[in-house]
Amino acid sequence: MSTITKALMAATISLTSMASTGAKAEPFNYHVDNFADIEVLRYQVPGFESLTPQQRLLIYYLTEAAIAGRDILWDQNSRYGLELRQLLEYIYTHYEGDRSSADFKAFETYLKQVWFGNGVYHHYSMDKFTPAFSRDFFMEQLAKVPVSVQGKHTAEIIRLIFDPEFLPKKVNQADGVDLILTSATNLYGDGVTQQEVEDYYNALKDTTDATPVSYGLNTRVVKENGRIVEQTYRLGGMYSDAIARIIDNLTKALDYAENDTQRQVIEKLISYYRSGDLKEFDDYSIAWVNDLASQVDFINGFIESYDDPLGMTGNWESIVNFKNIPASHRTEVISDNAQWFEDHSPVDARFRKEKVKGVSAKVITAAILAGDSYPATPIGINLPNANWIRAVHGSKSVTIENITEAYDAASHGNGFNEEFVPDTAICSLMDRYLFITDNLHTDLHECLGHGSGRLLPGVDPDALKAHGSTLEEARADLFALYYLADPKLIELGLLDNPDAYKAEYYKYMLNGLMTQLMRIEPGKDVEEAHMRNRKLIAEWALRAGAPKKVVELVKQNGKTYLVINDYEALRGLFGKLLAEIQRIKSEGDYEAGRRLVEEYAVKVDPELHREVLDRYSHLSIAPYKGFVNPVYTLVTDSEGQPVDVTISYEEDYPAQMLRYGRDYSPLTSK
Numbered sequence: 001m002s003t004i005t006k007a008l009m010a011a012t013i014s015l016t017s018m019a020s021t022g023a024k025a026e027p028f029n030y031h032v033d034n035f036a037d038i039e040v041l042r043y044q045v046p047g048f049e050s051l052t053p054q055q056r057l058l059i060y061y062l063t064e065a066a067i068a069g070r071d072i073l074w075d076q077n078s079r080y081g082l083e084l085r086q087l088l089e090y091i092y093t094h095y096e097g098d099r100s101s102a103d104f105k106a107f108e109t110y111l112k113q114v115w116f117g118n119g120v121y122h123h124y125s126m127d128k129f130t131p132a133f134s135r136d137f138f139m140e141q142l143a144k145v146p147v148s149v150q151g152k153h154t155a156e157i158i159r160l161i162f163d164p165e166f167l168p169k170k171v172n173q174a175d176g177v178d179l180i181l182t183s184a185t186n187l188y189g190d191g192v193t194q195q196e197v198e199d200y201y202n203a204l205k206d207t208t209d210a211t212p213v214s215y216g217l218n219t220r221v222v223k224e225n226g227r228i229v230e231q232t233y234r235l236g237g238m239y240s241d242a243i244a245r246i247i248d249n250l251t252k253a254l255d256y257a258e259n260d261t262q263r264q265v266i267e268k269l270i271s272y273y274r275s276g277d278l279k280e281f282d283d284y285s286i287a288w289v290n291d292l293a294s295q296v297d298f299i300n301g302f303i304e305s306y307d308d309p310l311g312m313t314g315n316w317e318s319i320v321n322f323k324n325i326p327a328s329h330r331t332e333v334i335s336d337n338a339q340w341f342e343d344h345s346p347v348d349a350r351f352r353k354e355k356v357k358g359v360s361a362k363v364i365t366a367a368i369l370a371g372d373s374y375p376a377t378p379i380g381i382n383l384p385n386a387n388w389i390r391a392v393h394g395s396k397s398v399t400i401e402n403i404t405e406a407y408d409a410a411s412h413g414n415g416f417n418e419e420f421v422p423d424t425a426i427c428s429l430m431d432r433y434l435f436i437t438d439n440l441h442t443d444l445h446e447c448l449g450h451g452s453g454r455l456l457p458g459v460d461p462d463a464l465k466a467h468g469s470t471l472e473e474a475r476a477d478l479f480a481l482y483y484l485a486d487p488k489l490i491e492l493g494l495l496d497n498p499d500a501y502k503a504e505y506y507k508y509m510l511n512g513l514m515t516q517l518m519r520i521e522p523g524k525d526v527e528e529a530h531m532r533n534r535k536l537i538a539e540w541a542l543r544a545g546a547p548k549k550v551v552e553l554v555k556q557n558g559k560t561y562l563v564i565n566d567y568e569a570l571r572g573l574f575g576k577l578l579a580e581i582q583r584i585k586s587e588g589d590y591e592a593g594r595r596l597v598e599e600y601a602v603k604v605d606p607e608l609h610r611e612v613l614d615r616y617s618h619l620s621i622a623p624y625k626g627f628v629n630p631v632y633t634l635v636t637d638s639e640g641q642p643v644d645v646t647i648s649y650e651e652d653y654p655a656q657m658l659r660y661g662r663d664y665s666p667l668t669s670k
């Protein structure tokens with residue numbers, strides 16, 4: 001924990017207020033770092049200064065509890081992750097040779113990638129990073145590292161770095177192989193097979209239980225004396241030292257809770273971290289979803305299970321945030337009018353909900369990103385994950401607007417529009433309205449889209465099987481796209497220009513038809529559900545509108561450009577596809593769903609793909625982005641009591657990573 005005196009704080013405050021009131025304030029510098037396929041940005045925390053000192057202190061201890069769990073994720077990602085990090089950081093900070101040499105530069109890039117992946121695997125592709133420095137260089141540096149820093153697995157770590165065959169993929173999703181044995185993730189111990197784990201959980205599960213716990217959410221599964229055993233993440237169990245530090249900071253946060261409900265939320269979380277009992281996690285989740293009055297909010301725990309090949313164990317993560325009250329007015333208006341939107345949706349009346357309940361949704365400002373949400377982060381969250389809690393108690397949906405704002409600000413002037421959007425009129429619409437229409441699209445998608453419509457009686461909610469998530473995302477996106485162009489949004493005061501929606505329509509079609517292909521390797525299909533959904537919608541609309549030339553791809557000087565000739569007609573097509581996908585879902589028409597996905601969402605035109613990759617290669621736009629956090633500093637009075645917190649944005653990427661590695665590593669042997 002860092003503290004400064006009050007005098008220093010006064011200096012900081014006057015500087016800040018000068019910056020915000022002075023006419024010649026320096027523009028905020030969003031750009032932090034660039035390496036490999038990554039761009040690191042920083043985000044602002046607008047409104048932090050307007051919170052009360054009590055709220056700022058609450059945020060401070062919650063952010064400390066957030067960073068305290070960082071090592072857990074590193075260990076979940078790879079059994080050698082923490083030792084590897086310690087070794088690489090030692091070499092990086094103690095290197096005495098030429099820091100501009102090719103080997104050292106390559107080593108630095110590798111370390112930056114490892115930091116970004118919270119381990120040796122790419123956060124998105126799950127593939128292992130390939131070092132561009134020589135083995136000789138590394139062995140020479142390794143010889144200078146004291147034995148006490150090296151840890152017990154140096155031989156494995158050398159293999160991990162240099163042998164592409166050794167633990168090559170963090171999470172394997174390929175069909176027909178043992179997903180646990182072929183995944184490098186440390187959520188399972190050596191030699192545990194998929195069959196053994198499935199048998200183990202099937203024996204535990206009671207299919208008649210209406211309120212089942214999330215089995216396996218907070219455990220590592222190992223084999224002991226031939227038996228399958230769960231090692232629970234809890235105080236006194238696995239990751240105890242990190243969890244003790246999380247609990248310590250949550251306990252300090254209790255003193256600054258905004259109200260009793262919030263205090264109970266924090267107490268329930270502490271109690272769950274002590275016991276590891278998943279029933280307590282459900283109690284906590286219910287209390288959390290019911291806390292709608294507090295301005296400060298946070299998640300902290302084992303939450304999303306995308307990185308478990310069987311989708312059970314949660315990766316550790318934390319986000320601390322506070323409600324952006326003026327912007328949340330937007331989601332409240334949408335939520336309050338949920339019934340109007342449902343009643344006027346272009347789907348068959350039989351598939352509409354008679355009584356729709358808008359999801360409680362708000363716009364938030366992130367104060368810290370941690371664990372699995374750092375440095376790469378989501379822009380929206382909808383939790384809790386347990387289906388029965390969502391059905392009985394509801395869920396909270398948020399849009400993280402200071403993160404979307406940073407993405408938007410950092411993208412201005414990157415050459416994208418000049419390359420892909422030749423029409424100056426649409427360019428200026430995008431400059432003016434893309435930020436707000438993008439956010440409105442997310443709001444409509446999350447607050448209304450997913451919750452709209454209903455299944456006919458007797459239809460299995462899982463009837464669409466493997467295509468379910470692509471079709472579900474398409475349904476929510478289409479709901480949002482359709483209403484983005486509705487005069488109702490002007491009437492509700494959410495937009496001030498009837499043409500604003502065109503900015504989002506153009507970007508959406510361009511992304512779905514062309515620009516998102518920059519994330520796909522040549523020769524590969526589109527796999528990820530959100531990317532499939534965008535491709536499905538855009539390709540379908542292109543082809544369905546072809547006879548009337550609603551949308552066209554035209555070639556000019558060897559380059560393909562998107563032209564939208566009739567925005568009104570495009571809206572009509574979105575409505576038509578929404579009606580069809582709602583029918584597919586409501587009737588559980590698997591065959592029609594499969595045909596739509598396979599026909600429009602998967603296959604890539606190799607020629608267009610090559611062109612897009614080539615055009616991107618001339619722009620310096622990283623396919624993936626992430627963030628450094630601001631630095632929070634405790635202010636104490638003359639007795640050493642905390643009285644306030646200040647925020648600063650100066651820290652760069654390696655400095656932050658090294659500081660976290662030094663000051664927040666309870667699981668790393670020192």
Ligand code: ZN
Nearest residue numbers: 445450473476
């Ligand atoms: Zn969604």
